[in-house]
Amino acid sequence: MKKVIIVRYSEIHLKGKNRSFFEKALVENIKKALKDYSFNIQKIAGRIIVENYDLENEENIKQKIKNVFGVYSLSDAVEMQTNKEDIESYISNIKINNGTFKVEVNRADKKFPIKSTPYAALLGEIILNNNPNLKVKLKDAEHVVYVDIRENGKTYIFYNIVKGLNGMPVGTSAGGLLLLSGGIDSPVAGFQMAKRGMTLEALHFHSFPYTSEKAKQKVLKLAKILSEYVGNIKIHVVKFTKVQEEIHKHCDGDYMITLMRRIMMRVAEKIAVKNGLKAIVTGESLAQVASQTIESITVTNAVIENLPVLRPLIGFDKDEIMEIANKIKTYETSILPYEDCCTVFLPEHPIIKPRMQNVLKQESFLNIDELVDDCVNNEEIIETKNL
Ligand code: ATP
Ligand code: MG
Numbered sequence: 001m002k003k004v005i006i007v008r009y010s011e012i013h014l015k016g017k018n019r020s021f022f023e024k025a026l027v028e029n030i031k032k033a034l035k036d037y038s039f040n041i042q043k044i045a046g047r048i049i050v051e052n053y054d055l056e057n058e059e060n061i062k063q064k065i066k067n068v069f070g071v072y073s074l075s076d077a078v079e080m081q082t083n084k085e086d087i088e089s090y091i092s093n094i095k096i097n098n099g100t101f102k103v104e105v106n107r108a109d110k111k112f113p114i115k116s117t118p119y120a121a122l123l124g125e126i127i128l129n130n131n132p133n134l135k136v137k138l139k140d141a142e143h144v145v146y147v148d149i150r151e152n153g154k155t156y157i158f159y160n161i162v163k164g165l166n167g168m169p170v171g172t173s174a175g176g177l178l179l180l181s182g183g184i185d186s187p188v189a190g191f192q193m194a195k196r197g198m199t200l201e202a203l204h205f206h207s208f209p210y211t212s213e214k215a216k217q218k219v220l221k222l223a224k225i226l227s228e229y230v231g232n233i234k235i236h237v238v239k240f241t242k243v244q245e246e247i248h249k250h251c252d253g254d255y256m257i258t259l260m261r262r263i264m265m266r267v268a269e270k271i272a273v274k275n276g277l278k279a280i281v282t283g284e285s286l287a288q289v290a291s292q293t294i295e296s297i298t299v300t301n302a303v304i305e306n307l308p309v310l311r312p313l314i315g316f317d318k319d320e321i322m323e324i325a326n327k328i329k330t331y332e333t334s335i336l337p338y339e340d341c342c343t344v345f346l347p348e349h350p351i352i353k354p355r356m357q358n359v360l361k362q363e364s365f366l367n368i369d370e371l372v373d374d375c376v377n378n379e380e381i382i383e384t385k386n387l
Pocket of ligand 2: 340
């Protein structure tokens, strides 16, 4: 008899022939998440079992596994060989002082001689005999004793089921380049895409000396928090100061945001392609600010030649985004008050519905190719694993 952690997954079941590819990815990602601990891991039919870890670390290990995308739920359990005597002897030692309870038996191993409902009743009797203050309650019982009789000849007994993040294992989809600002939205956008299996690199534009070193550190911290879910993130840090100064010098200030965003997108696509990434991800949400009207998005999107731009938050309200930011623990960092590069040179009356011909006219005052190449060629690379 020993303590183990049972990991369950759900959507992966649906993947037919690809199933083992997804299961392998999930096992690998759990291993990576637990790299600081010693343990063994094995795949059994329909479950993953983590075992032989130091019991002192059990809560931390559970927390790490909980953050791996693709995990539907987990439980710490006692594992024993499947035989009636051992199961019943263990059950007879259960002490629950008072309240309501039920036993739930899952008989995946159809060779086990008693069906699950009568066996649950039998085990319930044993518990009642030893805990006379308890009451059976089949719906909403305070205590549930789960008995999972698996096909591998082992039975798992546990008391709680912790929900995971669900989603697909990171790495089962091609990689994307996340445009990461220091705001609330973009880390959440990255989280949502990683949830669907996408690996991420990040691209951040900063405007030193208009923005401080602290603003950059904040973005690195956000990437570090995201890496808890995504794995190591390579961050491309690009100095955007010259672009902003050139726009400021040569163009109508009301077009600042539109022009900046079109250059950001061009830089993003070049960096993505150079790094083998297959999509660009932003934290845009429809109508949230001037640059996120359909007209603005159309004009910004038009500079992209080959890649899809994914905007997982496009239909989210700010409070829905904030709720996720809180859940994934990026919120507190996102609201630190350091300047974002987009707030430097902000016009008083930004164009909300830019017309393409006007934008092109403004761009004719700039040497776009040179500005873009300058950004791409002078990036600084930082990896979250080194932070
Ligand atoms: P966020 O909260 O993510 O900063 P926002 O509501 O402030 O978003 P915008 O400033 O219009 O919105 O930015 C929209 C998207 O553009 C961001 O979600 C992000 O993906 C990208 N972006 C904005 N500023 C930067 C930056 N300095 N570096 C990289 N990407 C950026
Ligand atoms: Mg922003």
